[in-house]
Amino acid sequence: MAGRNSGLRGASIAAVILSMGFLSACQQEPGAGSRERETPAQPVVTEAVAWQPRQVKVEAVGTSRAYKSVTLYPEVRGEVVEVSLKAGDRVKAGQAIVKLDDRDQKLAVELAQVNLEDAKRLFSRYKRTRSSGSVTESALDDARSAVERARLSLARAQVALDYRRVKAPFDGHIGITNIDPGARIDPSTAITTIDDRSTLLVTFQVPELFLGQIKEGQSISVATWANGNPDHQGQVIDIDSRVSPDTRTFAVRAQVDNSADLLRPGMSFRVTLSMEAGRYPVIPEVALQWGNDGAFVWAVQENGTVSRVPATVVQRLQGAILVESDLPEGQSVVTEGTQRMREGLPVTNLAGL
Template sequence: MPTTSSRLPAGSLLLCSLVFAAVLVGCSKPEPASERRGGIQSRPVIAAEISYSPEQVNVEAVGTSRALRSVSIRPRVAGQVESVKVEPGQKVSEGEVLFSLDSRDEALALRNAEVELEDAERLLRRYRQTGDSGAVTQSALDDAESAVARARIAVDRARVNLDYQQVKAPFTGYVGLTDIDPGAWVDTSTTLTTLDDRSTLLVTFPLPELLLGQIAIGETIELSAWRKQALVAEGRVVEIDSRVDASERTFLVRAHVDNSEDKLRPGMSFRIALTLTGNDFALIPELSLQWGPRGSFVWAVIDGVAERRVATIVQRRAGQVLVDLDLPEGALVVLEGIQMVREGMPVSVAQVVNVAGMPARTEPEVSGD
């Protein structure tokens, strides 16, 4: 039987050769120079530009307030109350009379002392007028001068005793409640009322001993009351205790709080909030922080290459992390595309964002021809 030839036509062989050559040329197309480095393809990533920020310690405490100046008013002498000059809650000025005691005896004593002073001064004048005649000895003249001096002291003492019958405000402030009525007998142990200068409150609060040295005079604090619509005020640290309570492991801090609007009252307790600042550390986005067998780290972009850098967490913030990182401010760390990054891998930064996540600057990729 005649055999059938299996050879293809010459035209078909030529067409197959051309198709195969085109496939080879397409497969061997060179990659752009920007996407290759040392024969390894670079990975496009989005990086974050780190900044340095101080460590912040938010502290809360409970403080108790008192008026800047607060006293219990007591009389200097015993006696019967003649009149009450003030009402509870009244604002009085320094030196204003609050209570009057029966002062008739003291007024008579003062008048008597003034009469004795007049007699002593009159006698001294006579002795001096006759001093040249020799009728008065020098000793008698000296006695007369001493008598005048003693009489003046007696007058001053009588005036003081008379003044003690008037109970006066030692400073400007607000009068508290009183149970004293006219006619009541009082002595030096009787509390007539209280007086508070509440234009400024002195708030005392404890802090843990580990914060000793981190808070300083002049530090600003924020206070709020405990009710639903809390009053908020600011204070300034004015005193720090010189010792630590051995049982509580705390130390006391005092702050001045302006109360010129008179909304706060002595004795109120407050929620204290203050922010203490420490050393500066690198601030990075939380998404840039990775974990490995040796702890936390970030991928740093150094001269277009990814490098693993140890990043020890110092403090977490909303969407950000404060870390101890050996990189200068402005250095770049990988933010997106982290999963494909490896040590020493070339990376191309498509975009740079700041720590807050907003674009800081854009670096366009370099494409080949």
């Protein structure tokens, strides 16, 4: 019995010693277990976020007209005696296109000239004899008035003669006419058209969403519908003051240089207009991840850990994406190694090593 009791006491003492040694070891190396549980920084590749405007391309159908365009009508009725130009000819301002019979008007001008010369001679004679007292002041005033009336009659006769010629109001190209010599025309008869097509005015409709974003002087690109035709550049010159309640669009007019004379008034065009609509963060396409609650990116914080930042796609670019997100300019986002990421994970940038 004594032997068994001493053996039990020895085993108990050994157990106590082992327990004390374990506790002592724990006290000598505090935090050893916590160091073993620390997560090492994960190697990743990051890229800094930049901000840039969103480029919006608006396409519309535009209708053109000449910079100056007019349909010519005669001022008076009469018989056509001469048509001096044909369709397609270029005309200078003031050049006669159609001439009407003007024999009576020429005689009226000559008669008015004769009357004016008579009135001038009488007035001159009265002035010379005024000092002799043979001419009264009243007679002298009447003679002076007669000169003025004769001058006005001559001017009126000259205007009537000028009306017998239909002239070009500006430089341009003549359109087709159906008037031939011998035809009788009146002020309601359309003779022909004249277009100054050195510049075309292109009018197109833009959705009201872009009201305030289009400015005068903004560049546009216009192209015909024929395949292979090059684009032509234009410039916005007019913006309508109202939005149509039916179409919810407003009219914009641009001028397009046509000095090469390749385009014609009345043609329709495909109009392309590029605009900037706000500034957004731009991230590499590979940085955008998708989860159950939408798109996001892994952003590297100042303490070297990553956090999940929601991002909404605004516009896709070549190899990059504009997003609406709380990402300041210069913020680093993970582009490679995203599969291993979790909230608060420390990372190290391989590109910076």
